Amino acid sequence: MTATTHESHGTGHDDHGHEHDHPAWLAHHFDDAEQQFDSGKLGMWLFLVTEVLFFSGMFCAYALLRSLNPEVFSYCSAFLNEKLGAINTGVLLFSSLTMAWAVRAAQLSQHRLLVALLGATLGCAAMFLGVKTVEYSHKWDLGLLPGMLYQAQVSHPEHHAIPTALPYLQAPGVVLLVGFALYWLWALMKRNDFHLQIAGPLAVAAACYVGGAFLGLKLEESAEHAETAAHATHDHSDHADHASEGTAVAGATDATALPVGSERENLLIPQQSHADQVAVEKGIEEVESPSVNQRGRAGVFFSIYYCMTGIHAIHILAGMGVIAWLIVKAARREFHSKYFGPVDNVGLYWHLVDFIWIYLFPLLYLIK
Amino acid sequence: MAHTHSSADHNIHDSHLHGDGEFSHPAPLSMLFTIFGILVLLTLLTVYQSTLNLGDMEIWLSLFIATIKAALVILFFMHMLWDKPFNAILFISTLIFVALFLGFTLLDAHAYKDTIEPRDTLKESLPPALADSVK
Numbered sequence: 173m174t175a176t177t178h179e180s181h182g183t184g185h186d187d188h189g190h191e192h193d194h195p196a197w198l199a200h201h202f203d204d205a206e207q208q209f210d211s212g213k214l215g216m217w218l219f220l221v222t223e224v225l226f227f228s229g230m231f232c233a234y235a236l237l238r239s240l241n242p243e244v245f246s247y248c249s250a251f252l253n254e255k256l257g258a259i260n261t262g263v264l265l266f267s268s269l270t271m272a273w274a275v276r277a278a279q280l281s282q283h284r285l286l287v288a289l290l291g292a293t294l295g296c297a298a299m300f301l302g303v304k305t306v307e308y309s310h311k312w313d314l315g316l317l318p319g320m321l322y323q324a325q326v327s328h329p330e331h332h333a334i335p336t337a338l339p340y341l342q343a344p345g346v347v348l349l350v351g352f353a354l355y356w357l358w359a360l361m362k363r364n365d366f367h368l369q370i371a372g373p374l375a376v377a378a379a380c381y382v383g384g385a386f387l388g389l390k391l392e393e394s395a396e397h398a399e400t401a402a403h404a405t406h407d408h409s410d411h412a413d414h415a416s417e418g419t420a421v422a423g424a425t426d427a428t429a430l431p432v433g434s435e436r437e438n439l440l441i442p443q444q445s446h447a448d449q450v451a452v453e454k455g456i457e458e459v460e461s462p463s464v465n466q467r468g469r470a471g472v473f474f475s476i477y478y479c480m481t482g483i484h485a486i487h488i489l490a491g492m493g494v495i496a497w498l499i500v501k502a503a504r505r506e507f508h509s510k511y512f513g514p515v516d517n518v519g520l521y522w523h524l525v526d527f528i529w530i531y532l533f534p535l536l537y538l539i540k
Numbered sequence: 541m542a543h544t545h546s547s548a549d550h551n552i553h554d555s556h557l558h559g560d561g562e563f564s565h566p567a568p569l570s571m572l573f574t575i576f577g578i579l580v581l582l583t584l585l586t587v588y589q590s591t592l593n594l595g596d597m598e599i600w601l602s603l604f605i606a607t608i609k610a611a612l613v614i615l616f617f618m619h620m621l622w623d624k625p626f627n628a629i630l631f632i633s634t635l636i637f638v639a640l641f642l643g644f645t646l647l648d649a650h651a652y653k654d655t656i657e658p659r660d661t662l663k664e665s666l667p668p669a670l671a672d673s674v675k
Contacts, residue, residue: 205563206563209563210563210624213623213624213627214624214626214627217627217630217631218630220631221630221631221634224631224634224635224638225634225637225638225641228638228642229641231638231642232641232642232645232646235642235645235646235649236645236646236649239646239649239650240649240650254587254590258583258584258587261583262580262583265576265579265580265583266576268576268579268613268617269572269573269575269576269617271617272567272572272616272617272619273567273569273572275567275619276566276567276569276572279564279565279566280566509562509564510563510564512564516619519617519618520618523613523614523617523618524618526613526617527610527613527614530606530609530610530613531603531606531610533583533586533606534586534590534602534603534605534606535602535603535606538586538587538590538602539590539599540590540593540598
């Protein structure tokens with residue numbers, strides 16, 4: 173498995189003169205390379221179509237839950253860090269760019285560039301997940317859990333500099349980073365170009381996972397600092413306001429109107445649900461006015477949040493698996509203008525994962 | 541063969557230039573970077589619009605921007621503009637089924653009350669013929 177054998181392996185394919193009547197990259201049940209490519213691509217599109225339908229089930233649940241509990245969604249969305257969501261959107265869009273470019277590199281037989289671009293895509297995917305580990309673990313500390321596990325928020329929650337679950341979520345990344353770095357050093361010592369091309373991107377991707385967590389922590393911290401600063405300046409006036417606003421909100425006809433002030437502070441003012449408001453208007457008496465901030469109310473949002481982002485993250489993991497497989501094939505110089513189907517099809521899958529996130533980001537993070 | 545092609549293929553927009561059995565259409569880098577730039581701008585736009593107080597319009601505007609972004613990804617990054625029409629038909633018909641699924645489900649969403657009304661109120665609201673059946 174030296175670099176030279178791979179070289180001859182790759183270029184030899186196009187030579188129709190050797191003893192087989194078809195090159196190794198063309199399965200014998202296909203007439204030609206184009207038929208093989210089109211069949212593969214049709215299969216991939218069929219799979220993607222089932223993926224779209226699968227996700228549409230969750231989008232449907234989202235739409236139903238949101239239309240029935242609008243106040244729960246606007247209350248809970250404020251707990252999601254918009255900045256982290258936006259950065260993750262950018263990272264995914266960039267990975268889509270490198271993936272689309274990788275397809276081009278495969279078509280043009282730019283082998284080294286192809287490995288680098290696939291590595292960049294893998295790194296972006298890892299960074300996306302790294303940022304997610306911070307988002308998830310931070311929420312778990314606050315008790316922002318799905319369904320009946322949700323814990324009502326208190327005005328001054330315990331603050332952890334590093335979320336409790338983060339080290340556990342990051343541990344696999346660190347282990348992989350050490351492993352891939354050793355693999356890379358071994359390949360470097362052996363001067364094995366093939367293994368170096370594989371080990372490099374894998375090590376970088378593992379580093380991106382850990383780096384993503386640091387980036388996430390930094391941004392999460394800066395968001396908290398801004399908030400505590402806001403608390404410090406507004407603390408007094410806010411508390412004074414609260415008493416009057418609390419009653420004002422209860423009596424107001426417009427239940428969705430939020431009082432001004434710092435965001436988190438607002439969150440702690442019990443809001444009346446729309447249904448209750450209607451009930452009050454209709455003169456039905458003795459209706460409780462439950463806050464959104466409680467088990468079984470806010471939990472609805474976090475159920476759909478974890479479900480959608482979690483299944484999306486599983487798709488990212490699966491995508492990383494196939495991209496790693498592509499890196500091995502690309503390091504073997506297998507792709508050229510007549511055989512790039514695997515890169516193209518994984519690319520399609522990867523863009524679909526991006527496609528889903530394009531909708532998830534505004535629907536979960538940007539609700540006001 | 542592929543190798544000799546590749547050097548000539550560098551900067552081409554050859555979506556209609558089929559050589560013998562040539563079916564790869566390398567996307568021009570300028571196009572890929574332009575699309576990426578537009579996608580990032582639209583992301584910034586959607587973050588900005590979320591800071592405005594648009595009320596009920598907000599969800600529709602953010603979905604509109606997301607749909608433009610999704611269309612760019614599908615048409616250019618996923619190369620659907622240059623793809624076999626059958627794949628496009630597959631995808632578009634899926635979107636139609638998704639629309640049916642969401643549409644019909646949401647039609648029903650507000651058909652139920654989450655409170656149980658007292659029987660007397662119910663009796664008054666029913667036509668006389670039915671009201672008799674309520675004891």
